[in-house]
Amino acid sequence: GEDVEQSLFLSVREGDSSVINCTYTDSSSTYLYWYKQEPGAGLQLLTYIFSNMDMKQDQRLTVLLNKKDKHLSLRIADTQTGDSAIYFCAETDSSASKIIFGSGTRLSIRP
């Protein structure tokens, strides 16, 4: 079945770049997503990428997709304290009827 995996924790210094990595198993994924969840809040869609793209950039966010290795990454440039949150990697399943989520990476920022 489909599976999405990501590391549980990442700690970076304020001002540095954060890179959050994710691997997935469904080679027929149509869209891949990054969501942000702040404590006690719902999910905010940060960005998504179509499976036929290699890269997408949106202000401080850069998404890289390596379809051969089924690897997705999210880079946050100039990381700020407001970026502290849990970041979920996700994909649509092959039937495109639901979103499959990873377990989330908790990003913490050091001063």
Added chain:
Amino acid sequence: NAGVMQNPRHLVRRRGQEARLRCSPMKGHSHVYWYRQLPEEGLKFMVYLQKENIIDESGMPKERFSAEFPKEGPSILRIQQVVRGDSAAYFCASSLSGTDLYEQYFGPGTRLTVT
């Protein structure tokens, strides 16, 4: 334009009671999805509904859980005879179309605590 609304935001139930979670999709959206997030885990798909129809319930537990999305009114996720393991955050999402999942908008969630 109000986003996806869920209520209550927090719900406490004793073991054996029923929990009813409500979700009002964004205006004009006729596709609703329910997800469950256990503590320290990601979201797991439960069920996908269109108005008056269940499209995909492959993530729903076989017993005690049911969902509906009537022609009028919010979508309801019902959990009968709750147990401690049902304690989780339940998120609803809605979309205009069932094919453009990148347009799936999430509500703030209902946090269910079973005591």
